[in-house]
Amino acid sequence: MTTDILKVRNLKQYFPIKGGILGRKVNDVKAVDDISFEVKEGETLSIVGESGCGKSTTGRAILRLDEPTEGEVDFQGQDLLALSKKDMRRKRKDLQIIFQDPYASINPRQTVRQILSEAMEIQDVLPKDKREARIKELMKTVGLGEHQIDRFPHEFSGGQRQRIGIARALSVDPKMIICDESVSALDVSIQAQVLNLLKKLQRDYNLTYLFISHDLGVVRHISDRVLVMYLGKIVEIADKKSLFDNPKHPYTKTLLSAIPVPDPTKKKEQIVLKGDVPSPIDPPTGCRFHTRCPFATDKCVEEDPELRNNDSLMQDGHRAACHYIEEIESGEMKPNY
Amino acid sequence: MDNLKDNDTKTIIKVDDLQTSFFTHKGEVKAVDGVHFDVPAGKTLGIVGESGSGKSITALSIMRLIEAPGRVKGGSITFNGEDLLAKSEAEMRRIRGNKISMIFQEPMTSLNPVYTIGDQIAESYQIHQGLSKKQALEKALGMLELVGIPSPKARLKAYPHELSGGMRQRAMIAIALACNPELLIADEPTTALDVTIQAQILGLVNDLQKDLGMSMLLITHDLGVVAETCDYVAVMYAGKIVEYADVNTLFANPKHPYTVGLLKSLPRHDIDQEELEVIRGMVPRPDDLPNGCRFAPRCPFAREMCVERLPDLEDQGDGNQVRCWIHTDQWDGPEVNVRDDYGYSESTQS
Numbered sequence: 001m002t003t004d005i006l007k008v009r010n011l012k013q014y015f016p017i018k019g020g021i022l023g024r025k026v027n028d029v030k031a032v033d034d035i036s037f038e039v040k041e042g043e044t045l046s047i048v049g050e051s052g053c054g055k056s057t058t059g060r061a062i063l064r065l066d067e068p069t070e071g072e073v074d075f076q077g078q079d080l081l082a083l084s085k086k087d088m089r090r091k092r093k094d095l096q097i098i099f100q101d102p103y104a105s106i107n108p109r110q111t112v113r114q115i116l117s118e119a120m121e122i123q124d125v126l127p128k129d130k131r132e133a134r135i136k137e138l139m140k141t142v143g144l145g146e147h148q149i150d151r152f153p154h155e156f157s158g159g160q161r162q163r164i165g166i167a168r169a170l171s172v173d174p175k176m177i178i179c180d181e182s183v184s185a186l187d188v189s190i191q192a193q194v195l196n197l198l199k200k201l202q203r204d205y206n207l208t209y210l211f212i213s214h215d216l217g218v219v220r221h222i223s224d225r226v227l228v229m230y231l232g233k234i235v236e237i238a239d240k241k242s243l244f245d246n247p248k249h250p251y252t253k254t255l256l257s258a259i260p261v262p263d264p265t266k267k268k269e270q271i272v273l274k275g276d277v278p279s280p281i282d283p284p285t286g287c288r289f290h291t292r293c294p295f296a297t298d299k300c301v302e303e304d305p306e307l308r309n310n311d312s313l314m315q316d317g318h319r320a321a322c323h324y325i326e327e328i329e330s331g332e333m334k335p336n337y
Numbered sequence: 338m339d340n341l342k343d344n345d346t347k348t349i350i351k352v353d354d355l356q357t358s359f360f361t362h363k364g365e366v367k368a369v370d371g372v373h374f375d376v377p378a379g380k381t382l383g384i385v386g387e388s389g390s391g392k393s394i395t396a397l398s399i400m401r402l403i404e405a406p407g408r409v410k411g412g413s414i415t416f417n418g419e420d421l422l423a424k425s426e427a428e429m430r431r432i433r434g435n436k437i438s439m440i441f442q443e444p445m446t447s448l449n450p451v452y453t454i455g456d457q458i459a460e461s462y463q464i465h466q467g468l469s470k471k472q473a474l475e476k477a478l479g480m481l482e483l484v485g486i487p488s489p490k491a492r493l494k495a496y497p498h499e500l501s502g503g504m505r506q507r508a509m510i511a512i513a514l515a516c517n518p519e520l521l522i523a524d525e526p527t528t529a530l531d532v533t534i535q536a537q538i539l540g541l542v543n544d545l546q547k548d549l550g551m552s553m554l555l556i557t558h559d560l561g562v563v564a565e566t567c568d569y570v571a572v573m574y575a576g577k578i579v580e581y582a583d584v585n586t587l588f589a590n591p592k593h594p595y596t597v598g599l600l601k602s603l604p605r606h607d608i609d610q611e612e613l614e615v616i617r618g619m620v621p622r623p624d625d626l627p628n629g630c631r632f633a634p635r636c637p638f639a640r641e642m643c644v645e646r647l648p649d650l651e652d653q654g655d656g657n658q659v660r661c662w663i664h665t666d667q668w669d670g671p672e673v674n675v676r677d678d679y680g681y682s683e684s685t686q687s
């Protein structure tokens with residue numbers, strides 16, 4: 001039996017837009033707008049979607065790096081949003097984050113030794129005299145040499161810096177790590193090294209990952225389940241295999257068809273969308289995808305579809321937010337490009 | 338000119354032994370070190386490679402846009418039979434944005450923020466075709482329609498910051514195409530864009546290429562983009578081309594260990610892969626390049642001869658050119674099939 005390590009309920013993150021001479025709030029950026037999902041212990045759940053759809057905001061809200069507007073975040077049975085700031089900081093021992101740009105999150109004036117001991121110091125994870133040995137062990141775990149322990153971040157390559165970020169996250173023995181575009185800035189040859197490392201660490205320490213990425217190749221490789229976001233909403237969630245082999249939401253299908261395949265003999269059918277991603281300040285009414293969806297009807301303009309399963313078409317746990325899953329599947333509804 | 342007997346292979350641009358270096362206080366950085374390729378008329382050549390391999394500097398060398406402390410120090414660039422390296426700066430200005438256009442990775446750096454999109458496209462018609470402002474603006478409107486910018490009439494009067502990333506990239510393409518160039522150089526034209534927008538832009542460029550018959554040099558690190566848009570591919574590593582082939586041959590039968598490593602380390606969304614193959618180590622620093630084969634420190638097949646001597650880019654008889662000792666009769670190791678045998682015997686985790 002697997003338990004849910006993290007439960008997110010009706011999470012909203014609105015950022016106020018101020019305007020006028022008085023700087024009053026004139027509107028909101030609805031970056032994350034009422035999303036709910038669970039992460040099971042030991043699994044990797046990925047969040048995918050295009051730039052600005054709310055992936056990072058979701059991660060930051062869970063960690064309370066921004067204070068969420070509304071909702072519940074239950075981590076290991078505790079409501080994180082109800083914790084005092086101080087208790088929340090303690091909680092980050094179990095819930096770590098690794099960012100896209102290791103440079104931005106690592107103090108450039110500290111050596112690797114200082115970076116790692118500071119992290120352990122803050123969370124008070126080990127008695128002082130044991131930390132040195134632990135640091136060396138961590139370096140080895142992430143594939144850095146002991147001789148590099150007194151070097152500064154700029155003396156490492158991008159992939160190695162990302163390993164420092166991983167070592168720091170691991171230093172406090174977390175249960176779960178949020179990886180926000182953690183391999184996106186890396187060249188493919190280095191990216192593969194870091195991905196393999198993340199997978200190995202997960203096996204060895206039964207880690208849970210919430211993996212945020214816009215790269216569906218990477219996501220297929222690392223995930224157990226995948227959640228697709230569009231303009232602050234979840235449009236589809238499923239086991240990896242169901243999502244890639246049997247996508248049901250028109251947006252997911254478009255996204256999958258838009259990725260170039262490194263095989264010139266596979267000339268696939270591409271669904272090309274019209275228009276740009278709309279603004280999350282004034283998101284479209286009803287289904288937020290309706291301004292670009294080839295199947296949209298009047299109902300789509302008016303009613304927000306719920307995230308639902310149809311057990312004759314979809315696996316257990318596979319849900320999509322579209323009014324017309326059945327009609328599109330049967331061919332009764334035709335796309336209108 | 339030797340290619341003219343065969344219409345299909347008329348060469349629009351030929352780069353021969355191009356060498357571009359930066360002379361920094363730490364010494365010479367050989368960013369591009371003896372690069373050869375040609376682009377057949379009407380075709381697309383893709384240059385792929387990881388960051389820092391010299392792709393952009395190759396493109397900027399062709400455009401003669403290398404700035405100090407950099408310098409093209411050797412080789413030749415022949416465009417339509419004329420030597421570009423021998424041109425004066427004034428002659429180059431007439432060629433740039435006229436016969437050869439370039440799309441840059443970051444559109445904001447090449448769009449002028451204080452002029453409207455319409456004025457910037459029109460300028461090209463005014464300069465290169467001597468049209469009046471009014472005629473030029475009419476042409477500009479047509480071009481915005483062609484690249485699929487919604488409500489083009491209103492956008493003529495828009496400033497670059499008023500457009501979304503995808504629209505700015507399309508505006509850039511409109512400017513680049515306004516002069517009806519014979520050669521379009523596109524440096525990572527879609528890297529900063531989301532995939533659905535990337536698909537729109539690549540589709541558009543492909544259509545326009547067919548309609549206008551231009552040749553293209555497409556620079557990217559994305560092997561998927563290469564597979565979908567290029568006719569020929571050059572793989573660059575540390576300032577040199579290590580493999581050159583037509584796109585089908587390259588993907589079906591890659592021969593250089595680096596190309597094979599790249600393909601095997603790529604996570605794909607269309608197939609399942611258990612563990613990703615990796616390329617051990619990292620790209621060498623450009624101011625500290627290995628003497629022999631530049632890939633030797635990372636290559637699972639490397640032997641002493643590789644560390645000592647740099648192999649040439651050699652024709653393999655099937656249109657494929659490879660820079661690797663394995664594919665020469667001088668290879669002194671056991672017989673290898675690069676694709677099947679690629680991998681490191683010990684754990685690659687370290």
Ligand SMILES: Nc1ncnc2c1ncn2[C@@H]1O[C@H](COP(=O)(O)OP(=O)(O)OP(=O)(O)O)[C@@H](O)[C@H]1O
Pocket residue numbers: 015029030031049050051052053054055056057058214280
């Ligand atoms: N502090 C903030 N103030 C105002 N708006 C914000 C803030 N942070 C994020 N946003 C907006 O919220 C939306 C979602 O942003 P978010 O960073 O979550 O996107 P993302 O999905 O992570 O995108 P990317 O793939 O580009 O990283 C965007 O429209 C963004 O501009």
Ligand SMILES: Nc1ncnc2c1ncn2[C@@H]1O[C@H](COP(=O)(O)OP(=O)(O)O)[C@@H](O)[C@H]1O
Pocket residue numbers: 359361366367368369386387388389390391392393394395406407623
């Ligand atoms: N202005 C410069 N001064 C010194 N080195 C440079 C300069 N511009 C580029 N280089 C070096 O030249 C090499 C090739 O760069 P570039 O062509 O931009 O790579 P890419 O293949 O990523 O486009 C890199 O090692 C880079 O560091």
Ligand code: SF4
Pocket residue numbers: 249250251287288289290293294295296297300305321322323324
């Ligand atoms: S609900 Fe309507 S607009 Fe939304 S995805 Fe389904 S068909 Fe398209």
Ligand code: SF4
Pocket residue numbers: 593594595630631632633634636637638639640643644648660661662663
């Ligand atoms: S020449 Fe040697 S080191 Fe270089 S790629 Fe070939 S086998 Fe590897």
Ligand SMILES: [Mg+2]
Pocket residue numbers: 055056057181
């Ligand atoms: Mg983000």
Ligand SMILES: [Mg+2]
Pocket residue numbers: 392393
């Ligand atoms: Mg570049």
